[in-house]
Amino acid sequence: MSALPLYAQLINLFAAILLLLAFAMLAQRRVLSLIDLFAAQGMALAASTAIVGWGTGQSHLYFSAALTLVLKVFLLPWILYRLIRRLDVRWDVEGLINIPTTMLIGIVVCVFSFNLAFPISQLAVTVTRSTLGIAIACVMLSFLMMITRRKAVPQVIGFLSMENGLFFAATSATYGMPMVVELGIALDVLVGMVILGVFFFQIREQFDSLDLKHLEKLREGE
Amino acid sequence: MSPLSLCLAAILAWLAIGSIGLAVPHRLKFISRVLFPLGAGVGFALAIVALAALRDPASALVLPLGLPDLPFHTRLDALGAFFLAILGLAGAAISLFSAGYFRSSEGTPPGLICFEYHVFLAAMAAVLVADDAYFFMVAWEAMALASYFLVTTEHRIPEIRRAGFLYLLIAHVGAIAILLCFGVLQGGTGDYTFEGMRAANLAGAWPSAAFFLALFGFGAKAGLLPLHVWLPEAHPAAPSPVSALMSGVMLKTAIYGLLRVCFDLLDGQQWWWGVIALSLGLVTALYGVVFAAAQTDMKRLLAYSSIENIGILVAGIGLALLYSAYAKPLLAAIALTAVLYHALNHAFFKSLLFLATGSVLHSTRERSLGKLGGLIHRMPWVAALALVGALASAGLPPLNGFVSEWLLLQAFLFTPTLPQSFVNMLVPLAAAALALAAAIAAYVMVKFYGVIFLGQPREPNLAHAHDAGRHERIALAALAVGCVLLGIFPATVIGVLEPVTVMLAGTPAITEGSGNWLLLAPISGDRASYSPLIVLVVIVVVVLATIGIVHRLWHGRVRRAPPWDCGYPLQTPRMQDTAEGFGQPIRQVFEPFFRVERELPTPFDAAPRYSVKIGDRLWHALYLPIARGAEFAARIVGLLQQGRISVYLTYSFITLLALLFFVR
């Protein structure tokens, strides 16, 4: 490991933090704390992006780091906070299926994604290749989180953190996608968030709750 | 202009007539007095062209339509020409009848009926000239569609809708099988023209696969057991000319397809194909005729009798396959002649009978045999002409039905020359079954004719029944004359058939020298010979002579008196046998065939009523289980979709993981 330059070690550190945060979100019950965790994840992501940019001299990564910072650390959490307050579901607590099992599945998924990523990262030219596995793991974990959630807001947060994982993969495994694409992605995420915000209200006024169990009417089997 | 292009022109003409009808949907007089006779004319012309082209070498033509790599190939050879002739003749007569038939439009406007009717005709003709898989399938399914819409003309009646659905479903399944059959036949060459299929040589089990697919697919259209269920539903549902067209001509297109595949496109027939086709055909024949005997609806009865005739045809095809598998072309030729001849005969007499039921239906508004009777006094024309049809269909000499059965039985009698002893044992049984079927057919026809036309009217309103109109009479008469002529000039007809048998079996059925225009003798004079004309003449002479002598030697005085009936005074029409009563012996003998639901009155019933419903065992044994199976599978699959989004997400998640797992 000592062979690695400092920035690479830093990136690995941040990668580990991201993974940790992903697990934390998987286990987290309370909506507000979820949002905080999400913001933290964004922070870590922005930091790692910036470091990659600094380490490899890819100047455009600074932009994307800034973008991430603005979007995922300030804008989205802010929107979420406001929504929570307006919908006052602040004290919404998720009745999770028991956490140990979820954790166990999560770990299995992690191992799987590391295995999956291993042959790929062998081919990578980038120094930060070993982080690809972590990126996949993050994606999978947030997927798992979305599955386990019964309420609308946490599910959306899971969706957004999945976006984080992807973004991390993009920056760490490859030194960032072309700017156009990143902008487009960012725009989509933002718009999507707004639309979801609108949705929350509509769902509220229809079912006066954000519990997804109201959204199970359309079905085939009975 | 070549015959083929003339045939195509005829198809176009029919389409044009139909479109004109569609353009003026409600002008009934114009449609019935101009368009339908026009269609009849086209049909007659087509028949003449086809008959003329029968001896010509096959001519082919490629139309600039169809798929880019597979344009519509058309070809006119002896086989196609013969069936075109059937289509043309029967179609002409039926169109003429329809001119008088379609009066008030119950469900569908007459223009639309005219359109569907002529598209139906055109599609059948197209099937017969098609020379590549795609064109064939297009024409085939267009035929099914047009007939479906014709069947559901009076779509307000739920039974009719149900019948139509069943018909289209089975037709579609059959069509899929035929498509697969072509898929096998092209043998990996990717060439879907029939030419390519002839060239392709199939290895191993593929030919058998093709044969079975063809038997299934065409059997579904022909009403072969166990795919016959649609037939007795659809035929009664349709307007009578349409039933006549379906039963008289459309079923023949299925026979055409079977012949085309088995003898033209496939080579190297296996003897056991023959055995299977033979047994299946005979089972179908017996099944059909036994059910016909038990029917109480005149059109259902005829529909079941069509099933019987189809069975006989398929049995003949099986026999021909058997012979050609054992390289006995002459015998195969005889069997094929019998098949073709019977197809021709059936087209005539079954159309005649269906049209006759149409006239009865029109003048009495009554389809159930239990409410008819004594119509020979009210509608003498129809009665007289229907008698010809009934006798022909009962297979009595000297009419046409007998000739084909005679030929087929002759063909059976030659089997001892086969190497396979097992087959030799089987074929006499087959002959016995055929004879039995023919005998029951006579029973059925006596029931049909006797209950409808003879006896006393079973309902008062029958007193107002009126005879058929001009067009209808002419059409019926034409068909009846056809039955007689086909019956008394077999040698000539077989001479006409010769090119077809030569094409299919490689040799004519009648060897030179044996027999002449008067005497039909397949192998040799002292082997077997039959001359209906002489028989007819002798019978007529004897009858006339007897009449003359009796009136000469004694007298011809006649007194009218009320019927005696053993002196029983209080005769009412209800005392005659009903249809149920007449069929009851057969029902009793063949009890296991039926699924009988009886409703017996108790002694205390205020209004006692006795009713018997005859059901088809196969329906309950085969079709309902399949339907239930599909429903069950659907329920299982439906369970996948529980409406919970997390479940759906899990699906995606697991799919993803599984795929990734398998990829690495």
Next chain:
Amino acid sequence: MTPTGFVSQLLQLVVALALAPLLVGWVNQCRAWLQNKRAPPLALPYRTIHKLFSKDAVVAENASPLCRLTPYVVFGAMCCAAAIVPSLATDLPFAQAADAIALVGLFALARVFIALAAMDIGTAFGTMGARREMFVGFLAEPALLMVLFTASLISGSTSLPTIVETLAHREFAIYPSLAFAGVAFTMVSLAENARIPVDNPSTHLELTMIHEAMLLEYSARHLALIEWASALKLFNYSCIGLALFLPAGIAEAGDWPGIVVAAPILVAKLVAGGFALALIETLSAKMRIFRAPEFLGTAFMLAVLAMLVNLLLGS
């Protein structure tokens, strides 16, 4: 058509028309003796026919032309049949026109017409008779066909004269198949000629009638013709039986003495056959109508079995 052929053809037809009623009379007489009753005179059938011819025909009011035409058609069909079946000689030009299958067809034609005529009036008994007649027929007809097929498989031909020639002049051999066929044929002809055990020609109990029930509405010349036709039918069946199972004595093509000899031989055979028929009728009892299918089914099976046996052992 050779002159001898023409002559023998004509002769045979005349003989058939002449002898048929006599045969009926003979059978009735034998039966009377066997049941020790006083026998009716042998020539009674002739007298009956004559009497009927001279009576006025009474036809039901609602009878259609079909009803009046039928007797003639039936009679004509039976005459044709009589012309086909070789009773005296095998040199029958007309037999060319109709072979064994056509013969069965002719019988069927007669049956269908008479059944239709019976339904024409629309009386209870008429329709019942028609139903039962067709019911008996649909099993008897194929059985007869199978019997004929057995013979034609032996002789390799379906034309009756050829069959008879081959059968008459083969070197002596046991044909087990013919034994089966013989039994089957006997049963069939009992049924077809409305004899006990299937039907009773001399019954007057309506509910048991088959053949008679169909004739209830006929009178005078029509009845006479039908009676004569059924006599011819009996004659034809006997001749078929004789031709198939003891063909000896039927004349070859073109030997005059043969024909001269053939006539007395035929008479002798018929006398024996008629007695046998009477015997069977006396010994057996009439069975319920719904036992008939079993009886005829047995006959059918036997006939098919005969064919199978023939394929198995013979040829």
Next chain:
Amino acid sequence: MRRVRAARWHDAARGTAQRGSPHPGRPVIEILAVLGIPLAGGVLLAAIGHRREAPAVNVVASLATFLAAAALTARVIADGPMLVLGRAFFVDSFNVFLVALTAFVGFTTSLFSRPYMRIEQEHGRLSPARLRLYHAMYQLFNFTMLLALLTNNLGILWVALEAATLTTVLLVSLYRTPASLEAAWKYFILCGVGIAQALFGTILVFFAAEKLLGAGGGALLWTELNAVKTQLEPTVLSIAFVFLLVGYGTKVGLVPLHNWLPDAHAEGPTPVSAVLSGLLLNVALYAVVRCKVLVEGAVPTSFARSLMMGFGLLSVVVAAFLLSRQKDIKRLFAYSSIEHMGIVTFAFGMGGAVANFAGLLHMTVHSLTKSAIFFAVGHAAQKAGTQVIDDIRGLVTQSPMIGWGLALGTLAILGMPPFGVFASEFLILTTAMREQPWATPFLLAALGVAFAAVFSRVQPMVFGETTVKRLPHRPAMIPVFVHLLIVLMLGLWIPPALADWYREAARLIG
């Protein structure tokens, strides 16, 4: 002449020839028009979409788009595939044909939506504000799809598809009923998650290509990738393809990722169902196929093909059985869309000239027929005031046009000749018979079940005694019959130009 063009197509397909090399007269204007008109129309309608002339504007915009697309198509047919605006846009026969189709169906649907939406408004299901939203989103949706088709950049392709999801989510939830909200929510979440996987796949492709093409943007351009596809890293690409297939496959509606599809189709307004079935699914499939081409080049084994065949077959079978449980008419046809997408996927999975040809043909006829059916169904549902099959009866007796449109459309979609759907199914089945005999029994069983299921439901709707009432406005039946006529023509005669076009596209897909 055709030879020459074919040759040009060929090296175009290799893509190396014209990298950078200036192409004679690039259709910049057309492309800008095709993309710009709907965008501008969307913006305009966002402002005035509630006025009573808005529907007309909508129609005009769609018409203009269609004309521009036609012009573009003409150009591409005339002088081969080309890169436009640097390397941002790439048009070849494959996507230009989809562009034309999309623009055409978009146009006819706008024609249909005019009376339909007015009737909805009179039935009081829509407020003017919603109508404005509807019109704006309709145009934007067209824009996103055309963008997805035209762009040369896999990343932009992803962005466009995501945007398409967003716009349609708003359209699906237009009525704000509980059911429509539920449908929209599921649609959003499932497709969002799915398409996120697709993004990951795209990243992996980028990651693999970067080594060859350098990080400088070129590594996401399809033409560049296509040029070097043989040298791409197989393991990475195969994993990438899994992500891409699962991602875009969710939008195609492949079983078991299809669960959003019936809900979205059933609950949205009918014009939206029409464009979803007729266009969106096609575009998503287009994305899958583009990626498949790359993977095919990189991975020696045939795993991409077998994956697609597997998904296709599964979709066909499952959808066929689900069809026989439907009570809602729009759900019914939604499932039939799943079935047909399965068929097309299966065809592309088999690959080869004939199968690809058939697949393209099937895409065309399916979107035409299915949108026609939805038009008819929409009006039928409006007449009966419900989408429940059992409550819609006897259409022909009351309004023959709608009844016959529905009946013929149904028969066409069920693969009845002489309609075009049969032509493609004929080719697919016979090819399968030759190359994948094992698959044919499943396909046939599925087709049979589907026929029984759909037709047994539609027949009583069309025929029989009627329950339906009159409409306040004349229904728009012209689009229905125009579509059906085209489909009929394609069944009987495929114009040679169109055939060449399909062939060349099929060759590109490989």
